[in-house]
Amino acid sequence: MAAPATTEGLETRQEANARVLALTGRLDTPAAAQLWPKVMAEAAGGPAVLDVAGLTALDTTGATLLLAAEGAGKDNTIRGASPQVKAVLDRVRDALAAPRPKPEPRLPILARIGMATWNLGGAMLGGVAFLGELTVTLLLSLLRPARLRFREILRHLDEAGTRAFPLTILLGFLLGVILAFQSAIPLRRFGAEIFVPNLVGISLMRELGPLMAGVILAGRTGSAYAAELGTMSVNEEVAALRIMGIDPMALLVLPRVLAGMLVMPVLSLLLTLAGLAGMAMIMGVLGFPLSTVTTQLASMVTLSDLLGGLLKAAIFGLAIAGIGCHAGLGAGRGPRAVGDAATTAVVGGIVSIILLDGIFAVAYERLGL
């Protein structure tokens, strides 16, 4: 290099047999960020001397730059450090010399598949064990009803039930409106609009009522159970209960699961009724009087349709509340664990009710219901 090149804080010149990088002024974090690429490029070239006699201040980021530059080329050296600069340099040199973490050994693909399968099996076994424990607790509580915590159950009935009423009614009504409107269009081509109540009534009572109520419960309550119990287990409250000889199953899980089971038929019924009201409104718009709609409905749907739907809803409630509580109690550590538990609760709840719905469809078909 012929003439010395200067940027703010850095001057480069050639001496006898080495390049000299003279650093001046404050080498603090902003300055280091600016000079980093240039200094590293210069230092990588070959023997370089980092002259720090002109530094007025050096922070640990600046020191990291100097040490990285020193290590970037063979025979690179640092010279001219004042006592303060040397103190910071030595401290950071020690810090960087400390052993670094070894990279995690990566398992071969077969072992990873095996581990994933093993974990999945363990999780499924855990679910079955939870269900068994819940059943035992439920039976024991039925033998001694005095031990059931009615105040707790009432509180959960309120939170999962009455507070969900407005949402349920709104959703049900809109669902009825949409179903009636959409099915009226193709039926009109055959002059069969009169059968809209039959169609909407059957699908609401047997399928959509329980399913949509289940989605509401999973979103509102299943996630809340998982978050609440998850926070409790992260804070070791669940462990504290166990140590005090209080069964968390009986105190925390049972009231929630019972509330879920009791509340679901109500929500399902409410959603169905609201849906029928919405359908009746559309029929009114299309010119059918209310009496025609009710007659049509009564001719088509039977009590067993309604009861079958409500039974299904109760089982959905059990599944959603149980999965929510299981996800919460199984939460890991850290702030993410609670979020993960809530996600598991909602996803697991919705998937489980659709699976159960399939099973119910086959069972009702076989039983001729």
Next chain:
Amino acid sequence: MTEPSTAEPVILAEGVSAGFDDRVLFRDVTFDVRRGEVFVILGGSGCGKSTLLKLMIGLVPPRAGRITILDTEVWATEGRARLELLRRIGVMWQQGALFGSQTLLENVEMPLAEHTGLPPAARTEVARAKLGLVGLSEAANRLPSEVSGGMLKRAGIARALALDPPILFLDEPSAGLDPITSAGLDELIRDLSRSLGTTFVVVTHELASILAIGDRCIMLDREAKGMIAQGDPRELRDHSTHPTVRAFFRREAA
């Protein structure tokens, strides 16, 4: 390093009062913190020492009085000037307050990525250096939930050091730690203060810690609703005539 007693003040608190609703925590507290020293705010539970810290870092507004850090009045600046000031202080929170979804290294890298133009590889190298400074090189890739309480506090200090602030605030560094881990942390604070010249403001009620690290201290008291002592903690222990101060240093019930 210059002698702390003659160094220039970097923090000035003048007639500061604080409280919540109709409850007064303390009134008319005045003190200065000088460059390069380890300054301890001490006092019993509920005396407002953590509130005083929050007041200094601009989280809670004072009811009266002024706080000046590095010639900037904390509660009179806004926007860029305030951001500029915040970049020149670092805080270690009582529980570490590390982000649980990121490794210790990523936690330290975050302020570097946000506030400096360092290239990514350089950023990692600098973050490794900060973790090395607090003795956590080997734990760099672990999550906060996977390390011990003492390591969490060290990682908290490393993150506070990320932008090399001239002033570090530590909230209860020894809380919840065993005496050996706590002494290790005290050692680290002294070491950083000596080698980097960083000014430390430490809130604590840990007697051993106060005597081990404190150059100067102030003591707040809940009954007196204010500052009851100021000076070298060893002097206070040996010569103070104030009954609460004496009781505090002798671990007696007042």
